[in-house]
Amino acid sequence: xxxxxxxxxxxxxxxxxxxxxxxxxxxxxxxxxxxxxxxxxxxxxxxxxxxxxxxxxxxxxxxxxxxxxxxxxxxxxxxxxxxxxxxxxxxxxxxxxxxxxxxxxxxxxxxxxxxxxxxxxxxxxxxxxxxxxxxxxxxxxxxxxxxxxxxxxxxxxxxxxxxxxxxxxxxxxxxxxxxxxxxxxxxxxxxxxxxxxxxxxxxxxxxxxxxxxxxxxxxxxxxxxxxxxxxxxxxxxxxxxxxxxxxxxxxxxxxxxxxxxxxxxxxxxxxxxxxxxxxxxxxxxxxxxxxxxxxxxxxxxxxxxxxxxxxxxxxxxxxxxxxxxxxxxxxxxxxxxxxxxxxxxxxxxxxxxxxx
Numbered sequence: 001x002x003x004x005x006x007x008x009x010x011x012x013x014x015x016x017x018x019x020x021x022x023x024x025x026x027x028x029x030x031x032x033x034x035x036x037x038x039x040x041x042x043x044x045x046x047x048x049x050x051x052x053x054x055x056x057x058x059x060x061x062x063x064x065x066x067x068x069x070x071x072x073x074x075x076x077x078x079x080x081x082x083x084x085x086x087x088x089x090x091x092x093x094x095x096x097x098x099x100x101x102x103x104x105x106x107x108x109x110x111x112x113x114x115x116x117x118x119x120x121x122x123x124x125x126x127x128x129x130x131x132x133x134x135x136x137x138x139x140x141x142x143x144x145x146x147x148x149x150x151x152x153x154x155x156x157x158x159x160x161x162x163x164x165x166x167x168x169x170x171x172x173x174x175x176x177x178x179x180x181x182x183x184x185x186x187x188x189x190x191x192x193x194x195x196x197x198x199x200x201x202x203x204x205x206x207x208x209x210x211x212x213x214x215x216x217x218x219x220x221x222x223x224x225x226x227x228x229x230x231x232x233x234x235x236x237x238x239x240x241x242x243x244x245x246x247x248x249x250x251x252x253x254x255x256x257x258x259x260x261x262x263x264x265x266x267x268x269x270x271x272x273x274x275x276x277x278x279x280x281x282x283x284x285x286x287x288x289x290x291x292x293x294x295x296x297x298x299x300x301x302x303x304x305x306x307x308x309x310x311x312x313x314x315x316x317x318x319x320x321x322x323x324x325x326x327x328x329x330x331x332x333x334x335x336x337x338x339x340x341x342x343x344x345x346x347x348x349x350x351x352x353x354x355x356x
Contacts (some may be wrong), residue, residue, distance in 0.1 A: 004139075011129055012136045014086055015073050018101045019134050021092045022072060026065050033058040060258060064090070067253035073101060074183035075112050076127040080145070087112045089182065090256045103256075104182050105224040113190035120144035128183065178248045180255055181213050193218045197226055212248060220255040237262045240274040241301040266302030273298045278307040286327045291317065318346030 036055045041048060068089040075087035091103035102109050111123045124145040130138035185193065192214055195201055201218065203211045219237065223230055237252075237260055239245040245262045252260050265274045277289025285308075292306030299305075308316075320326075321344060323334045342348050 007139050008136050011076075011139055014076075015129070015131065015134065015136055018073050018086065018088060018092055021094065021100055022065060022068070025092075026062065029058050029062045029065065033062065063253070063258045064256050067258065068256055070254065071131050071183065073131065074129055076129060077109075077112055077123050078125040078127070080122045080124055085109075089254070103224065105221045110190070110194070113185045114187045115144050116187070117144050177250050178213065180251050181210065181217065182255060185217065189214050189217075193221050197222055197229075213251070216248065216251045217255065219260060220252055220257045223257050223260075231259075235260045238268065239264055240276065241299075241303045243301070264301055264303075266298075270302075273302040273304055275304045276306075278305065280309045283327065284308045284310070284313055287313065287317065290327060291320065291325050314346075314349075318349065319344050 033055060036051050036058065039051055043051075071089070073086055073088045077085045077087065079085075085102050085108060086100070087104055087109050088101040089104065090101070091099075091106065092101040093099055104112070111121060112126055115121065115123050115126060124143065126142045126144060128138075128140045128142075129136060130140075181189075189210065192201060192203060195218075203214055205211050216237070219235055223235060237245070237248075239248070239262065242264055245264065249262065252258070265272055275289055275293045277285045277287065277293050279285035279288050288306040288308040292308065293304040296304050296306055323329050323337060323344070324331060326345065329337075337343070337348070340351075342351060
């Protein structure tokens with residue numbers, strides 16, 4: 001057996017142990033749920049209420065345990081003293097309370113996302129584990145302490161790599177649904193996810209930069225860290241449309257959280273609509289939203305969306321009045337333009353061509 005194959009075999013044993021414990025917990029929850037259901041509706045109102053509460057608790061736990069099946073284990077941290085901590089979607093312990101898997105949201109898992117060669121504490125190596133169903137198909141190591149023996153061991157085993165896990169995630173098959181990024185969270189994203197709960201956090205970026213994914217992982221982190229507080233108040237995810245909520249609806253369950261409520265703006269406040277503009281540049285996005293979308297009828301989800309490119313902008317809006325409908329043209333600018341005989345965007349465009 002090659003060095004790399006032996007590494008796969010070693011990690012397979014750890015993964016089998018984690019999945020074995022997961023299966024045991026599922027069976028235990030099923031047994032408890034069956035026992036509660038078998039009691040039927042007998043007893044006093046208090047007893048029936050207690051049974052309903054226990055049944056709900058066991059059902060929720062079963063839902064959580066089913067949701068974390070895919071890629072249950074995805075990482076390992078090696079410390080200077082030889083300790084190893086496996087990182088996964090949820091925390092798992094043996095019946096004797098021996099740690100098997102560390103929840104990715106736990107403080108002990110933070111180095112998996114944030115440790116660097118210049119700031120790694122007592123962690124000497126970070127390992128990424130790739131699974132196909134329950135089978136280990138790849139391991140990749142990032143040595144954080146260049147003076148550690150792990151450098152030579154990882155090099156000889158053929159596991160020493162760089163950003164392999166992230167690149168594999170980017171090239172994975174698309175399913176039409178948003179997936180979690182729990183195995184490839186970058187240090188900058190992790191700092192946002194773990195930022196303090198007692199202040200608003202605004203995540204900005206262009207399309208496809210991971211804003212929604214980071215926000216959902218932050219929700220999962222806050223539920224894990226401040227569960228007692230948030231269970232009383234609840235967590236609400238607001239999306240622009242039901243199509244968007246359907247697109248993201250598997251992310252939080254896959255992170256072990258099933259109690260979050262998702263609603264569109266129109267669900268919360270009937271008659272209030274979400275408006276969006278799509279364009280080939282920022283200006284056209286803004287104009288599409290301000291002039292086109294805001295004056296179009298909403299769809300079944302209460303969403304108004306309009307799209308503009310250079311040609312459709314010319315055809316549809318060059319004769320539009322008043323000019324104050326356009327972005328950054330106030331009444332003062334409009335008066336100056338009118339004094340020059342310019343009443344529309346078409347007039348301004350023709351004047352520009354003439355002056356050239």
